[in-house]
Amino acid sequence: MGTLFVDLDQRDDPWISIEGEQPVPDGVDVIVSLDIFQSQREELLARNDGRIGVYLEPLEPVSAIAGDLDRLSVVALNFPSFADGTSFSKARQLRDAHGFEGEVRGVGDVRIDQIGHMQRCGFNAFVVENDATIAALSKGDNPALHLHYQPAADETKTGPGAKRWARRALD
Amino acid sequence: MYRYDEFDHEFVESRVAQFRDQVARRVSGELSEDNFKPIRLQNGVYLQLHAYMLRVAVPYGTLNSQQMRMLAHIARKYDRDYGHFTTRQNIQFNWPKLEDIPDILADLASVEMHAIQTSGNCIRNVTADHFAGASADEIADPRPYAEILRQWSTVHPEFLFLPRKFKIAVIGAGVDRAAMQFHDIGLEVKRNAADELGFGVFIGGGLGRTPMVAKQVRDFVAEADLLSYCEAILRVYNLSGRRDNKYKARIKILVHETGIDELKQQIEAEFERIREGVLKLPDEDVRSIEAYFAAPAFEELPNESAKLEAAQAADPGFARWVGRNVSAHKAPGYAIVTVALKGTGEAPGDATSAQMDVLAGLGEAYSFDELRVSHEQNVILPHVRLDDLKAVYDALLAHGMASANAGLITDIIACPGLDYCALATARSIPVAQEISQRFSDLDRQNEIGELKLKISGCINACGHHHAGHIGILGVEKRGEELYQVTLGGSGDETAAIGEIIGRGFASDEITNAVETLVDTYLARRLSDDETFLEAYRRMGPAPFKEALYPPAPATEAA
Numbered sequence: 185m186g187t188l189f190v191d192l193d194q195r196d197d198p199w200i201s202i203e204g205e206q207p208v209p210d211g212v213d214v215i216v217s218l219d220i221f222q223s224q225r226e227e228l229l230a231r232n233d234g235r236i237g238v239y240l241e242p243l244e245p246v247s248a249i250a251g252d253l254d255r256l257s258v259v260a261l262n263f264p265s266f267a268d269g270t271s272f273s274k275a276r277q278l279r280d281a282h283g284f285e286g287e288v289r290g291v292g293d294v295r296i297d298q299i300g301h302m303q304r305c306g307f308n309a310f311v312v313e314n315d316a317t318i319a320a321l322s323k324g325d326n327p328a329l330h331l332h333y334q335p336a337a338d339e340t341k342t343g344p345g346a347k348r349w350a351r352r353a354l355d
Numbered sequence: 356m357y358r359y360d361e362f363d364h365e366f367v368e369s370r371v372a373q374f375r376d377q378v379a380r381r382v383s384g385e386l387s388e389d390n391f392k393p394i395r396l397q398n399g400v401y402l403q404l405h406a407y408m409l410r411v412a413v414p415y416g417t418l419n420s421q422q423m424r425m426l427a428h429i430a431r432k433y434d435r436d437y438g439h440f441t442t443r444q445n446i447q448f449n450w451p452k453l454e455d456i457p458d459i460l461a462d463l464a465s466v467e468m469h470a471i472q473t474s475g476n477c478i479r480n481v482t483a484d485h486f487a488g489a490s491a492d493e494i495a496d497p498r499p500y501a502e503i504l505r506q507w508s509t510v511h512p513e514f515l516f517l518p519r520k521f522k523i524a525v526i527g528a529g530v531d532r533a534a535m536q537f538h539d540i541g542l543e544v545k546r547n548a549a550d551e552l553g554f555g556v557f558i559g560g561g562l563g564r565t566p567m568v569a570k571q572v573r574d575f576v577a578e579a580d581l582l583s584y585c586e587a588i589l590r591v592y593n594l595s596g597r598r599d600n601k602y603k604a605r606i607k608i609l610v611h612e613t614g615i616d617e618l619k620q621q622i623e624a625e626f627e628r629i630r631e632g633v634l635k636l637p638d639e640d641v642r643s644i645e646a647y648f649a650a651p652a653f654e655e656l657p658n659e660s661a662k663l664e665a666a667q668a669a670d671p672g673f674a675r676w677v678g679r680n681v682s683a684h685k686a687p688g689y690a691i692v693t694v695a696l697k698g699t700g701e702a703p704g705d706a707t708s709a710q711m712d713v714l715a716g717l718g719e720a721y722s723f724d725e726l727r728v729s730h731e732q733n734v735i736l737p738h739v740r741l742d743d744l745k746a747v748y749d750a751l752l753a754h755g756m757a758s759a760n761a762g763l764i765t766d767i768i769a770c771p772g773l774d775y776c777a778l779a780t781a782r783s784i785p786v787a788q789e790i791s792q793r794f795s796d797l798d799r800q801n802e803i804g805e806l807k808l809k810i811s812g813c814i815n816a817c818g819h820h821h822a823g824h825i826g827i828l829g830v831e832k833r834g835e836e837l838y839q840v841t842l843g844g845s846g847d848e849t850a851a852i853g854e855i856i857g858r859g860f861a862s863d864e865i866t867n868a869v870e871t872l873v874d875t876y877l878a879r880r881l882s883d884d885e886t887f888l889e890a891y892r893r894m895g896p897a898p899f900k901e902a903l904y905p906p907a908p909a910t911e912a913a
Contacts (some may be wrong), residue, residue, distance in 0.1 A: 242598070266393060267476070269516025273593040276513055281628060297377070297394055301512035316390065327373055331366045333506040334582075335633040336513065343362055348640055349507055349582065349633075350362055 186291065186311035187318050192299075194322060197311070199237060199258060210234065215260050218244045229255050239291070242270035246277045253284050260311070263292035272305045279306035279337040296320040300328020306337035328353075356417050356725060357502050357647045359467040367464045370471060370510075374398050375457035382454060397477060397515065399470030400456060404777050409448045409456060410473040411463060415483035415501040415525070416444035416728040416735075420719040423726055425466045427711035433459055438711070440696060440704040442768055442819055443522070444482050444728045445473055449775055471509055476517045476604075478508035478589070482524045484532045485729035488648060489691050489737040491683040495544045495552055497527035499645040500581060503636070507582050514589050518596035519604035521589070522561075525554075533730060534822060534846035536560045536569040539606045540588060545575070552578045558588060558618075559610030562816035566852045567607040570615045572622060578641060580626070582634040587625035591618065651723035651738055656688020660741035673748050675797060676759035681744060684737075692722075692736040692747060693729070695758040695766055699795040702784045703769045704732030713754045721747050731768055733761065763800040764808055764873065765791045768819050772812030772829065773836075779812035781829025781836040782862070786810055789866045794873075803873055806887045807846070822846035824888045825872060826853040827865060838865040842872070842899055843891045856896055857904050868903055875902040 188197040202208050202216045208224065215237035221228060228236055229252065237258030238249050249256065259278055261271035271290065278284040289309035290302050296317040299310065312318050320326070330353040332340060343350025359367070377394050380386040386394075395401075399410040411426070418426075426446055430438045433455050434448045441447055451459060463469055473480055481501045488496045504523055508514070514521070524538040535541035541557035553575045560569030576584045592606045595613070610618055667674035682691040694714065696704050706714070714734055718726040721743045727735035739747055751757040760766045767790065770776065772783030787810055794800055809823030813830070820826030826841035837859040844853030860868045873887075875898055880890045891899070 245594070267516055268598055269476075269514075270594060270598070272513045272516065273590050276590070277594075295390065298516075301510075301515060304512035316385070327376065329366065329369050329373065329510065331362060331369065332512075333366070333509045334511050336511075347362075347506065347644070348637055349503075 399473035
């Protein structure tokens, strides 16, 4: 169980994660694994008493849920280890290729020194297990640089005139 | 060359401040080594056998004299008075203290240098032809594109935790001096039928335990699409590259397992999606980066120098050095000088602080303030007047840097090996030193002619042994160092991977084995003009094998 931060503010997590054989309860917001989503897709999308999110492991492609993104409120992308950066590109696919406007949350081995990079790729929520990261975010520390050499999925100002690929974080 | 603008200065300075804080957290124990490791790696800090090692980026191998002097200063103040130029055009310091590294990075920032992304599973320092902007055979200077790629790839948020490291090289001539086809992305600047600039794009080259020559994925990508195409390649790789086995994680394996046609489809589909987006390069922005690399103000000079000819006639040692270490320049009356950091018995690529200071002075006095680091671990003075060659030579001679062996058998590439490296399984430097001593006679070296000998101290192949005409790979077998020989590799535009010739040799046998190979070549070459590589390609391995592993003599009569 991690601590949820949305836009870097700590929040109670209204979402219940459903994995394996567990039945999907009615009347609550649930994040389900891709397996459950695919096997119970009709019932899940027909629910009108609770929002739906899907959890993807690194090797489960965004294309598997692309057709249903307008019905999903959350996509949770796992970082099984901080060193597995697959989900950075998946967040960008969600935001840039599919225009997904719901919550993209990073879960798993999420660390303070990567939060800024995740935000730039389109993540806006984090379920953090790492104690040092929880402590830093609770204090409002985010060591991310405010200058960037490339556009990404975040909102930024363009850089100086002669190199329009550069970016500056919004104040 | 490129100069930092305010944005670059502010970026690098804030990065130094960020790392200073992270080092303080590590030293105080707040950050564990496990948590610190990915951070230090992305700032070029390795933990080696005996100490931390700092690898400083020399973007596309280009330096000015002030920067070279700063490298000398760092060697003197924070290290043991020397540095090691690497096969990726970088420089490594082998003995810095962790607490000093933020100060070293601040010193570097003051001369527009950094160590960002010189290690870790991210896009590494972009390399380029070390003769860029100077050589007579160039279509266009590759460095403006390398600089644009440097900027785009610097702390690219999406590509800092790739399956494995990722190397990009750019060349601007048909002749490949940067081993471009052994990179994850190789770019060849070219013009299309409409005379527009763009790139031939190669992917999936690499050395290591599974060496592969890159495959061409595009004959021509327009200049404006440089970043979109590279981002498409990186995104496909980051999504699909293997992470279950670090030895199968480079893009070369993805190319091999997926097939270039299928992978190309994925890359092209992503490229089509983003090509008209924010990464499209505005022409005026490319031109403004290009302006930084404008040719210096060459004097109008005749193509020949009477002064040079007289000096050559008077000094045979100088004449020999000119013959080997001086290359044709695009501007009449100028030449490119290769300073071989390969004196007899020296560790390839090592330079003392005093030598770096001398090189800085020569760059300033004779080469429009410009120096280059080559992937062959030499330093280049790119723009020297023919009239000044003798003065440059004399200064190099006085400081032990006038080896007239560029491209010869003692111009060896070698990794640091087991003397420094935590990954190594065998020593490289002592082998290079012994071979260098055995072949120290310059007449003999010249008789042998062009021969690229490359030594790696483990299967990771940092010494590029697969690309050596003669390659040597040190391995460990039952507690002993054993050296395997490969033949016929090449890192130029005819890129090829060397073939293993047979069982390995002990450390006291390997130099003899090299000598046997060389003697076999000399005895069998068609003429003095047929190089070792050409002779190998003509004859194949058989005569070399026979010489190295003679069949057991028939049972002797009683």
